[in-house]
Amino acid sequence: MTELPVLFPAYPEIFLAIAIMALMMIGAYSKAENTLGAVSALTQVSFVVTAGLVLFVVGGATQLAMNDLFIVDQFAVYMKLLILLASLLAVTMSNGFIRREGMAKFEYPILIAFATLGMMMMVSANDLMSLYIGLELQSLSLYVMAAFQRDNSRSTEAGLKYFVLGALSSGMLLYGMSMVYGFAGSTQFNALANAFTADTGAHMGVIVGLIFMVAGLAFKISAVPFHMWTPDVYEGAPTPVTAFFAVAPKVAAMALLIRVLVGPFGGLVAEWSQVIVVLSILSMFIGSFAAIAQSNIKRLMAYSSIGHIGFALIGLAAGTEGGVEAVLIYLAIYLVMNIGTFACILNMKVGGRMVENISDLAGLSKNNPVMAMLIMVFMFSMAGIPPMAGFMSKLFVFKAAIDAGLIALTVIGAVTSVVSAFYYLRVIKVMYFDDPAEKLDSVESGAMKLILAVTGIVTATMIFYMPVVTDPAIKAASSLFGG
C-alpha cells in the first residue's frame, strides 16, 4: 500500500485547476445571455480565492509536496501573488476590448486562468520535469491567446510565430535538461544542487546543458539574442493579450530563471554569471536603441520590456542574495507601471476604434489632461527618473551590482538607461508639445479608471512606502538562499 503524496502546499494550484474545469462547464452549458461576463467575474473571484489560499492557508514556510516535485517558500509566495495580481488585472482590463473587437468568447478568461495555473506551477517547481510541465501549460495558453482574434491575420501570424519559436525554445530547454540529467543522474533540484557544488566543479557537459537551459528560459523572458519574436507578437496580438504577455509571463519566467540558477546551479555561479551578464548587456542595448525608431506604441513597449528585462538581469548577474532581492523589487514595480501603461494604451481609441501609434497621442494634454498626466508618470517611471517607482527599482539593481563588483555592467546599465530615456521622453513631448490630433475617447469603464488611478498613484508615490515591497522581497530572497 503506497501512501498518498503530501498535497497541502499545492492547495492553491489544486483549487485553481478545479475552478478552471468548473468554469468551463459553466461556460459550455450556461444558457445566459452574458456567459462571458459571468465566467470573467467568476475567474476573478477564483484568482482572489487562490491568492488567499497562497497567502493565508499555505503560508510562506518552506515545505515540499508531491514527492519533492513541488516547493513552497517565501519566494514562491511573493511571485505567486504578483502573478495572480497581474492576471486579475489582465482579466479586468480585457473586458471592454474583447467585446468591442469580436473576441467575446468565454474561453478568454479561462485561457488566462490556465496560463496562471501554469505560471504558479513554474514558480513552485522543484524538479526539472515539473518545471517543464508548468512552462508548457503557460506557453500553450499564451500561443492560443496570441491567435485569439482568429479572423485577424496579424493576430494569427503572431500566434503562429510565437508557437514555432516557442516550440524551438522548449526544445533547447529539454535538450539542456537531458544533458543535466545525464551528468547528475537526477532531475530533482536538491539532488542537482548537491551534485553541482562549487568545490567539485562542473563537467563540460553540465555547462553545455546549463547554457541550453538558460537559452530556453531567456527566450521566455525575451532577453536578447532570443528576443526576435517579441516585437512582432506584441504588435500582432490583441492589445489586452499584449498587456498580459508583457507582465505575468515575464514575471513568472524570470522567477523560474532565478529559481533554477540559484537553486540547483547555485554552486556554478561563476559559470552562469557571465552568460547572464552578456544577456543583460545585449538586452539593455537592443531595448534602448531599437526602440528609438518605433512609431507603434505596442512595439515600443515590446522593446521597452526587453530593456527592462536587461536591467532586471543585472541583479541576477550579481548572483547574490541582494541581487535577487533587487530583481524581485524590480519585477513588482515593473508589474505596476506596465499594467498602468497598458491600461492607457487600451484606452487609446478614436470614435470607438483602437489606435496604436505614438502620433495619435499628440496634444493629449489639451484633450485629456488627466490621462496625459498618467502616461507622463508611467513614462518617467520607466525611464527611471526620480521620484517615480522605476527610479527605485533601477537604484536597487545597480546597488546590488556594485556590491558584487560588477562596475562595468552598472556603467553600461546607466548609459543605456539614459538612451532609453530619449524615447520615453519623446512620448511625453508628443503629448504636451505637438499639435492636437483627433480627440481620444474617454476612459471606457469604472474598473479601468480605478486601475489607472491606483497604478498611477502607486507609481508616483511608492518611494514613500518602499518597505511594503522591499520587506517581502528580502524575505523571499533569503528563503531562496536557505536563510
Next chain:
Amino acid sequence: MIQTLVFYMFAIITIACGFMVITARNPVHSVLFLILAFFNAAGLFLLQGAEFISMILVIVYVGAVAVLFLFVVMMLDVNLNEMRRGFVKYLPIGLAVGAVLLVELFTIFTAWVVEPAVISVNAATATPAASEVHNTEALGNLIYTHYVYLFMGSGMVLLLAMVGAIVLTLRSRDGVKKQRIMDQIARPASEEVELVKVSSGGGI
C-alpha cells in the same frame, strides 16, 4: 529455440519492410509497409520483455501516426516518382554518408566503457527483473504515486490543447443545412399533415 526463430522472423520482416518503404512505387504502399514495420518492431520489443513500449508502438505509431501519414499521402496526392528522379545520381553520396555513420556507430560502441561509479549506483537502485514486475505495472506504480503531480499537470496541458484547438477552429456558420433527427422525429402529425376531403371526381 522458438524465441530465436520468432526473433529472426520479426527482424527480417522489419528490415524487409523498411526497405520496401523507401522503394515501393506507390506512396500508399510505402505507408502500409511502414505500418507492418511498426508491428514487427513491436513484436521485437515484446520479445525483450518491454511490453509497454510494444503496446505504445502499436497504439501511438500504428494507430495514430501511421494512419495520419496515410491520410496525408492520400489527400495530398504526392507524386513520389518525381521526387525519386535523382535517386541513382545521389546514390553514391547517400551510400557514403551511410558508411560514415556506420563507422561512427562502430567506433562508439566498441570504445564505450561504462564508468564504474555508474555501475555501483545502478546496483544500489537495482531495477527488478522483468519476471518479477511487469513494465506496465512498474510504470503505473510510479506514475500514479510518485509522479501523480506530473500526471495531473500533463492532463491539464492536454485539456488546454483541446480547448485551444476548439477556440481557434470551431465556428458556427449560418445557412448550413443540417439534418436534426430529433426534430424530425418529434414533429407531431397534427402540425405537418393536412387532411383534405376530396369529393370523388372533383380533384383538389
